[in-house]
Amino acid sequence: MSDNPTGENLIARLQLALSELRVEAGAAAAALVESGSASDPYATVQVARDGRLVDIVFTDRILMATPPTVSESVMALYGQARAIVQGAHGPSAVTAAAAPSGPTPRLPNGDRFLTALRDADRTGTDALLAASPFPRLTVGPGFDELMRARFAAQAAVVSEAQAELALIRTAATSDTVEVETGAAGGLLAVRIRSGGPRSGSEKLRQAFLDTLAEATAAARSEAARILAEHGLPDSGRF
Numbered sequence: 701m702s703d704n705p706t707g708e709n710l711i712a713r714l715q716l717a718l719s720e721l722r723v724e725a726g727a728a729a730a731a732l733v734e735s736g737s738a739s740d741p742y743a744t745v746q747v748a749r750d751g752r753l754v755d756i757v758f759t760d761r762i763l764m765a766t767p768p769t770v771s772e773s774v775m776a777l778y779g780q781a782r783a784i785v786q787g788a789h790g791p792s793a794v795t796a797a798a799a800p801s802g803p804t805p806r807l808p809n810g811d812r813f814l815t816a817l818r819d820a821d822r823t824g825t826d827a828l829l830a831a832s833p834f835p836r837l838t839v840g841p842g843f844d845e846l847m848r849a850r851f852a853a854q855a856a857v858v859s860e861a862q863a864e865l866a867l868i869r870t871a872a873t874s875d876t877v878e879v880e881t882g883a884a885g886g887l888l889a890v891r892i893r894s895g896g897p898r899s900g901s902e903k904l905r906q907a908f909l910d911t912l913a914e915a916t917a918a919a920r921s922e923a924a925r926i927l928a929e930h931g932l933p934d935s936g937r938f
């Protein structure tokens with residue numbers, strides 16, 4: 701490949717840089733499926749690092765507990781388990797887990813550019829262009845301004861969609877439990893109904909998981925609708 705600042709050359713080098721980011725992102729995503737758990741006399745709650753409740757196991761002590769006590773127990777354990785798994789994966793741990801397993805072609809001054817690319821939402825496109833190791837594309841006047849305008853327009857759309865996603869709350873109810881979740885399936889509230897503890901630990905566990913799945917599916921559908929309305933791709937995280 702020549703070093704002439706042609707459009708094809710620039711696109712190829714950008715694709716090379718982005719392929720490295722995708723490798724790192726894929727490895728980081730794999731690391732995120734790890735989970736943390738917390739226990740008390742009433743239950744053990746297991747939570748994925750992205751906030752999804754993975755499992756819950758009640759003890760026989762719930763037969764002697766009131767519905768509010770069981771509800772408060774679940775919410776407290778959910779918060780503790782989420783804090784544990786997030787704390788176990790600080791920046792250094794995530795960086796180590798995200799390291800590509802094989803050699804990746806390097807760009808000249810590529811680390812600086814990749815850092816700027818990752819921080820583009822925060823630092824802006826001027827900083828990204830300044831860090832770029834690529835020659836400016838000479839396809840006519842105003843190219844950089846056009847790219848900045850496109851970045852700004854996309855950032856505005858994403859920001860608006862994120863604000864709408866943050867408002868999502870979906871609920872589902874069974875005979876023994878009521879659950880509310882957010883856009884990504886994170887547990888927002890749980891209420892054990894009067895017959896919940898008396899139904900026994902295994903039946904309450906299954907009712908809880910079934911109701912949570914129903915509420916999560918509803919939240920997922922609402923999030924997909926919002927993303928589609930804004931013309932954004934659905935990554936499956938919501």
